[in-house]
Amino acid sequence: MERLCDYLRVLTMLDRKGQQTASSEEIGSWAGVKASQVRKDLSYFGEFGRRGLGYDVEQLRAHIRDILGVQRQRPTIVVGVGNLGSALACYPGFESHGFQIVALFDNDPRRIGYKVSGMKIHSMLDLVPVVREHRAEIALLTVPEQAAQEVAEKVVAAGIRAIVNFAPVLLSLPPEVNLRNVDLARELETLCFYLPPKE
Amino acid sequence: MERLCDYLRVLTMLDRKGQQTASSEEIGSWAGVKASQVRKDLSYFGEFGRRGLGYDVEQLRAHIRDILGVQRQRPTIVVGVGNLGSALACYPGFESHGFQIVALFDNDPRRIGYKVSGMKIHSMLDLVPVVREHRAEIALLTVPEQAAQEVAEKVVAAGIRAIVNFAPVLLSLPPEVNLRNVDLARELETLCFYLPPKE
DNA sequence: TAGATTGTTAATCGATTAACAATC
DNA sequence: TAGATTGTTAATCGATTAACAATC
Known part of the structure; x- marks a missing residue:
């Protein structure tokens, strides 16, 4: 999925701002997609979030980087x-x-x-x-x-x-x-x- | 639609080759889409083809350029x-x-x-x-x-x-x-x- | 006329969204 | 516990494709 790249960018930005945690609602509004879309996309690759709390910014960022194969040069x-x-x-x-x-x-x-x-x-x-x-x-x-x-x-x-x-x-x-x-x-x-x- | 750009490119190429006419089949195979897709896309903007013969390359090219607003600088x-x-x-x-x-x-x-x-x-x-x-x-x-x-x-x-x-x-x-x-x-x-x- | 190919309808497929039970 | 928010199912929506009558 292409949108993963957008999420990654959003997370990078939030991380720089020092934000620890983000809801699908928040990620979605930055990336220009619905919150349910975000959750659906992410859940396809695993359960990265915590119900009631949202997603750990840094952790989710690492996950997406992994998925995109960015870890290898x-x-x-x-x-x-x-x-x-x-x-x-x-x-x-x-x-x-x-x-x-x-x-x-x-x-x-x-x-x-x-x-x-x-x-x-x-x-x-x-x-x-x-x-x-x-x-x-x-x-x-x-x-x-x-x-x-x-x-x-x-x-x-x-x-x-x-x-x-x-x-x-x-x-x-x-x-x-x-x-x-x-x-x-x-x-x-x-x-x-x-x-x-x-x- | 983005695909119109692809069609335009294909038509430009066919035109350079000197081809007069092209079927949806042919355009589609070059653009990497199904023939029915091509017909559907084009018919949305008008009836540009001739049944039994296909599309006039030069004419269709002009139509697409019009649709894309390319005629204006x-x-x-x-x-x-x-x-x-x-x-x-x-x-x-x-x-x-x-x-x-x-x-x-x-x-x-x-x-x-x-x-x-x-x-x-x-x-x-x-x-x-x-x-x-x-x-x-x-x-x-x-x-x-x-x-x-x-x-x-x-x-x-x-x-x-x-x-x-x-x-x-x-x-x-x-x-x-x-x-x-x-x-x-x-x-x-x-x-x-x-x-x-x-x- | 017969063959080819369009324009368009109907069927299929996949993607998006809403909704909600699960659970932190 | 109550509020929040996930993961996931079911419903919706739109886009793609197949099929075929129209017609060149």
Whole structure:
């Protein structure tokens, strides 16, 4: 479930505020869902709350982190070190979510060898050995649209089994590859749909 | 509906291939949904197809663009010109989706005045006049987590009614503001959940 | 006409919510 | 004990799918 991420964020916030305990009502109102939804979601994974009291913030937070598999650091590579790739390489949120960026790749000779966020940019030719060396599991693809399919295939051939594709293009890959598309324009498109026409 | 964006993408691809006509079956298989789903979705907005023949690719594409409100260019600003902000400012997908980036803002004196993607970076102090000048409707927020709430309020005060927030933090804003959260780490989190533990 | 494919209805499925007994 | 709040069941709601008459 996606909502677990929202709950985690809410709990992190409450924890920072120093709050010890939270009711499903409270969590729900922050996450924008009904209290019964929260209870249903959580009870699917176990009984984390105390009747009459609510949920222990810190404890529930730990549980959700466990469920999301955040406890393990997943070695992750970034392929394509343009602005977006650089942003991802530096993105502070990843580490705490269990993603450890271990290597960067690009095929532009003007970039290869330079460092971003303390990591050297590798040539695509080094993909196989570097992936193997770091035992990388996940690839973030931030290459131009036209290159995406080809690069994705290379990455899969190198042994990566999970890809997050940021290019606005549909990739066709073997079904065993865990593929996730993030299209920045798309988020805005649906926004636009709900936006009233300007007066 | 979000799926309309997928259909649009599929149609664009088919159009480029030079295909004149497409069946719901075909569109569905590319978009990863059932044919009946496609027909249902489309029929909600009108009768765009011809029984026995399918849908005219170009025509349907125009219809969907209309529905999504893409025909109008929405003046859009980017607030926070770090790596992510720069990536968005240059992102080629936006123009074609009806978003026209008209101005960039930052409060770092080392950035103000410089140009990214041909646009000058304005000081946050110029927010009100510049927003008014360009009649900006949408703001993309790519500022650090700690600054997000404050900056969002300034942007709203300047007259913006739609915000896409890229900071991994929940903003509390007046209900009339159209708010959309894009959390990059979150996409990966759910990926992680489905990822089998490494052997 | 016969084959194909839509638009739409009805059936199915799953997800959300309300309600409440269990219990802290 | 009384009040609060969970975990879970049953009811509701909406979304997906199958099926098929309409029709190109």
